[in-house]
Amino acid sequence: MAAMVLDGRALAREMRDDLSLRVAAYVAQHYHTPTLGVIHVYGDRSAERYVRSLQISCNRVGMNFKYYLLHHTATQRELESAIYTFSADPNVDGIIIQMPLPIKYDSAAAVGQLDHRKDIDGVHPINVGLLNQNKPSLVPNTPAGGMLILERYGIELAGRDAVVIGRSAIVGGPMSTMLLNAEATVEICHRATRNLADKVRRADVVVTAAGKIGLVTGDMLKPGATVIDFGINVRPDNTICGDVDYASAFEVAGAITPVPGGTGPVTTMVLLNNVLKAAIATHVDIDDDMAQC
Amino acid sequence: MAAMVLDGRALAREMRDDLSLRVAAYVAQHYHTPTLGVIHVYGDRSAERYVRSLQISCNRVGMNFKYYLLHHTATQRELESAIYTFSADPNVDGIIIQMPLPIKYDSAAAVGQLDHRKDIDGVHPINVGLLNQNKPSLVPNTPAGGMLILERYGIELAGRDAVVIGRSAIVGGPMSTMLLNAEATVEICHRATRNLADKVRRADVVVTAAGKIGLVTGDMLKPGATVIDFGINVRPDNTICGDVDYASAFEVAGAITPVPGGTGPVTTMVLLNNVLKAAIATHVDIDDDMAQC
Structure with a gap:
């Protein structure tokens, strides 16, 4: 059975329309x-x-x-x-x-x-720490976009087994934290990990953020698994692909993000949404300060 | 075959002797x-x-x-x-x-x-973030003590599969980060985790920080696994025990911390060591400031 395609472009379009309205409302007010x-x-x-x-x-x-x-x-x-x-x-x-x-x-x-209040990439240690403590913060856009896709397509996470391949500060690391905050059991894999295929095979949700073409293939997946591919790799012929072999994975997975058109477009929208969020936070502060004058 | 006992009391004694000397030297200098x-x-x-x-x-x-x-x-x-x-x-x-x-x-x-420079428990978001980014910081004492025990007894971590049960802000969470920073593959389990026994059985290193008597028993362990027990539970008869059933685990594990006498005594020494570390950092700052006067 073929997988459901997790269409990042469609989600990004909706987000853009919604954001445009909220930006206009913000400008009119402030x-x-x-x-x-x-x-x-x-x-x-x-x-x-x-x-x-x-x-x-x-x-x-x-x-x-x-x-x-x-x-x-x-x-x-x-x-x-x-x-x-x-x-x-x-x-x-x-x-x-x-x-x-x-x-x-x-x-x-x-x-x-x-x-750190303007750190819309969520790279300042204080934002990293707040995310880790499951408290409100500005969070890295790429994994936040991945979580939005999962939410939008109704993929359940609580109690599910997730494997995250890659532990970078802006993708793999925070994605692991976000999945954990969503009550998934999370296994974090990386360069030193042994028997990666065994680990992937047990996972209900597989997340790749390694930047390696063909890292995960269909035969490594549990049938029905959800695959979120953050990889953006350039093939010798200059076309773009993810870390997952899409053709074979598509036949086994239950749901999968294509590359391009999966996590990428959503990332930008999350980023712009963070700009508005930061603007609102600042303006609320300023309004408070004014009120105290 | 019986496990090697990871003796926290002995390690704590050594640390105390070493720390006393360094404190005396610091006092003499500053x-x-x-x-x-x-x-x-x-x-x-x-x-x-x-x-x-x-x-x-x-x-x-x-x-x-x-x-x-x-x-x-x-x-x-x-x-x-x-x-x-x-x-x-x-x-x-x-x-x-x-x-x-x-x-x-x-x-x-x-x-x-x-x-945050005095946060010797490593609970300030900035310290949590720095640990997460694998940068120097003041880190929570309990997991830092667990890592010291592993290091002291020469337990290899790079490429090994570790399972951490519990994700609290001061024990399970930072312990997972520290194991990951030491190149282990880390699976983080918690209340919502399913099939915990299967996960424990695959692990080379099992860490418990759940506060639940009898959470891990010998039959759940891979023979030869290392067990670090952070649990401190009070039995009905007022005696103290960990999260791991020590008697059965002792027969299967390769190495295990007893409770009491395992991670506990080391925690206090790491904490006091952090006080000295913070004092040194402050005094170096002051000396620098003075030099600029």
Whole structure:
């Protein structure tokens, strides 16, 4: 039996329509347009493409877009100053530091300059900690998008066995935490894991975030399992694919995200939603402060 | 074949001797005695006993002990003020808020008043986040003690399958993170987990932090598995036992912590070690500040 396709594009469209309305309502109430700030040390083309797509998405939902592009010769001090400037800028509601930074930079020190209330990528330790403690916080967009897809398609998680392959700070790690917060039993696998196929075979929900083509194939899956594929890999012919061999997995899984068109489009919408969330939080604070004057 | 006993008392004795020497050296250099501050809303007797044992331990390693006992009628504001006072007190290096707080208090707001550099229990979101990101931080004492026992007895973790039962903020949760940081594959089980016995049976390392007598028995273990028992339960006859049925587990496991005498004594030593660590960090900061004057 073929799997149900977890259509990220359709979900993203709905989210965009909803977000546009809420942004318009916010602007009418606060006379301030929610603004995304992106800090980017110029590196590869794919990052540039991503930033441009963010710019277009901002425009479509009615948000401002502020961009700080640093030359690759920029010093650590210049990078930190760029982040500090956006953090202190009352017009900027949400900030993204385009990751990974070139290795010459100290990422942790850079993130240290980030106002955690504007950290819409959820990379500041305080947001990581709050997520870990299952408390309200700004959470990483990619796994939050994955969770939205699961919720939207009514995939049950409580008491189910989930395997997450990959433990990166912005995808695998927080996805494990979110699944755990949703009462799943979570097994976290990574480079050092032995007998990966056995572990995948026992799982009701399989999440890949490893960046490795063909990591999971249909014969490794429990029939009916749900597959969330966060991988974005470029094949030699320049086409995009995930970590999961879609053709074989499609025949065994119960539900699966395609790549492209699965988790990716939802990620951007979660990110923009976080900008609005941060804007609302700030404005409520300001209104409170005013009330105390 | 009987298991190797992971003797926490012996390890704690060694740690105490080592810590006493380092405290004496620190005092000689900085003319300041490392000081533990404990904030306690009076509740049950067992917490009182624990605080008293901390007081004795401080004394034995040459540290000061400062105690702020609040009556159970104390308001949230009084509690937060107590925490704030210790946070601002230059004589206090490390602070413990005796947990769990009575439910009428907002724990998160209370922890918010804690200077994270004095948070020797590792409960402040920023410390939770740093541990999660595998960066230096003050970490919860109980799981850190468990990791020390594993290290001390040469139990390999990289690539091994670990099961952690319990996901509390101060034991199960951070223990999972620490095992993951040590390259183990980690499965996190909890109340909603199904088929717990199957999961335990596959694990090379079994960690219990559930507070439930008889949760794991010998027949659930893989022969040769390492068992770390964080449970501290009181039997009807007032004796103490862990979550693991020691008698049956002892016959199957390769190595096991007894209760009492396993993880418990090490926890206190890790805690006192964290006080010294916090004192050193503060004093280095002060010295740096002085140098800039």
